[in-house]
Amino acid sequence: MLDESLLDAPEALAEADRRGLLRGAAEAGARVRTAARHAAEAGIGDLKPDGRPRAVLIAGPGAAATHAADLLGTLAGAGSPVTRLSATGVASVSGALRWELPGWAGSVDLLLIATPDGAEPSLCLLAEQAYRRGCTVAAVAPARTPLADAVDAAHGLFVPMATAPYDQDEPVAASSPGVLWALLTPLLALLDRIGLLTAPPEALEKAADRLDQIAERCGPAVVTYSNPAKTLAAELADALPVIWTEGTSAAPAGRRFAAALAELAGRPALVEELPLALAAHRTLLAGPLAAGADPDDFFRDRVEEPPALHARVVLLRDRPINGLSAAPAARDLALGHDTPISELEPETGGELETLAELIAVTDFAAVYLALASGARS
Template sequence: MLDDSLLDDPAALQRADRDHALLALAGAGARVRTALRLADAAGLSRLRPEGRPRAVLVAGPGSALTAGQALAALAGNGTLVYPLAPADARPSDSFSIGLSWQLPGWAGPLDLLVVASADGVEDGLIRLAEQAYARGCAIAVITPEGRPLAEAALQVRALPLPYVPSAVEEPTGPAAEPDLPTEDPGAFWAYLAPLLALAARIDVVQLGATALGSLADLLDELAVRHRPDAGSYLNPAKGLAAQLAGTVPLLWSDGELAAVAAERFAAMLADRAGRPAVTGRLPQALIAHRGMFTGQLAAGADPEDFFRDRVEEPDPLTLQVLLLRHTPQEVPPSAEPETVPEPGPETYSVRRATRLAAAHDVRLTEFAAHRVEPLAALAELVALGDFAAVYLGLAAGSGQ
């Protein structure tokens, strides 16, 4: 059950948020600024690249991999960006420590490997860096100082880049299950900031001189927009959290940037709210998910089943579609991502999706980021999903 009253009670939200997830998200802008400053101090500004790499491989657990996917979306077709997921897991006391990675067979001296970890203790990432060094790859490492991975970076002549931890104190209490590792909800930006700074330096992404500084300012603005003491009618993240209650969301995306935001949203819903979500990119999602519109979750699946016990059984879960898009428009910088009742320029896939949902009485809500800059649009969509997932988890009791 969702406690709607908790969403409009800042004090109750603070009590429920025992691991300070909202504070961690609110500090994203500060972490970006610190990461940029430390990356400059580490020598990034003095880097003189000899041309653009053939490919950039990004390896790491959790949000590090999502940061690699975001870089791939922002880079477009100019350079191959290859997020490298774990290939296997070795026996270990901690599941994350036992993860292992494998370079693709084609990786070599023309390529750059970026290894990222908030813990810096994964043996698999250390072995991956050693393997890349043996093949002649250029290497960069994003991890805190003094960790085994940072020490290994020195051995393979990697460029050290900072991982800025959250300023929020680690929650005290019993340790998490070793096979269910937890992650700082703000880690995504701590990975992405130095990764983008490096990518811009080697001409993998085209960013203006002030783009990353502006990103930090925007993240501050978004934290204010989604703050706990903003009422649900003014806070888009709280409104979205309430809308998600009692539903199974299909997170559909139109475009590469929106697809990254949808994957991130699904991961946050699972991690922070314990809720399943299904992602899909248009137009493929129209084929892959069509059976859900006529199944038990759809509005036409007889919710008034005569034999259902209305006293003992809760209301059945229903299907809804959240469509994430980037529709660049010249709008004032303060404009909010909005639910668009009459969207702007549509692709044929979007029109088909809207028609399919309407034909089966499935609610479809579009969330569009209108900022022209792709990085700013990504920040808007990710921040909305991050805060909504945390609010949903707190209101539903998973944070209690």
């Protein structure tokens, strides 16, 4: 059950936020600026790349590395060479992941390692393996970690992760908003330098400004009725989020939202891009999860029963492609099955800005849902 009264009690929210999630969301803009400065100090701006790599391989544990790879691949556009490496298994009952390069990786490829930890032995071995294969290695991780030494030994590029003081003493969830931007920003700067995508310093600064604006609009002191993130969290109480996305930037933002709901709030969610979602989820909206579905006796006593779980569509939109939009058909489908719908559409701006806004609002919403529902790590 969602305690909606908690949403408008900033002090109670702060007390419930033992993982520092609201703090991480509010500091996203500052993390981008710090990470961009670290990237510049590491010498990314001075690199003189000798052509584009054949493949960009990304390795790292947790949701942040997964979403970073997803976002980089999206921003690189059609034919993107960005590939997320999957862990090959569990090395021990402690849960240590094992990473290996594909057999074809070699001197024309680039390995990127992104981790909020930096002490994983397998990632250190991966950097050594890449060096032996002739791959160029770059990594973003906390400073003074074993991975930093391994990348240095592999003659690679190491960028210290933009951490906050409390990160050193508290465990940080992989889906924590600050972690994503701390890992993603240096990688954006690097891939901009080698010509795979467009993310110059001024674009990163605008994205940081947009994140700051959303932090002001969605902060804990802003009441629910004028706070889009709190409103979305309240709307998703006792609902199954069915996330539909439209537009290039909206797709990875929707996938991240679904993952954040699962990791932070313990809530399942479905995600699909429009117009494919219209066919993929039509039967779902007509089934037992539909808002009007109640196969049992209407007059039975429900006082002791938990509320039934019903679908709610969350429509995340970027700019329509070529002026065409499936949003009207999506609304008709949802409302035609008595399914409520929530919509988020960013203000105009560059691709990084609109992406930052969609991610920031949904990050805040996932955090509020986690705190108000009493989710535990």
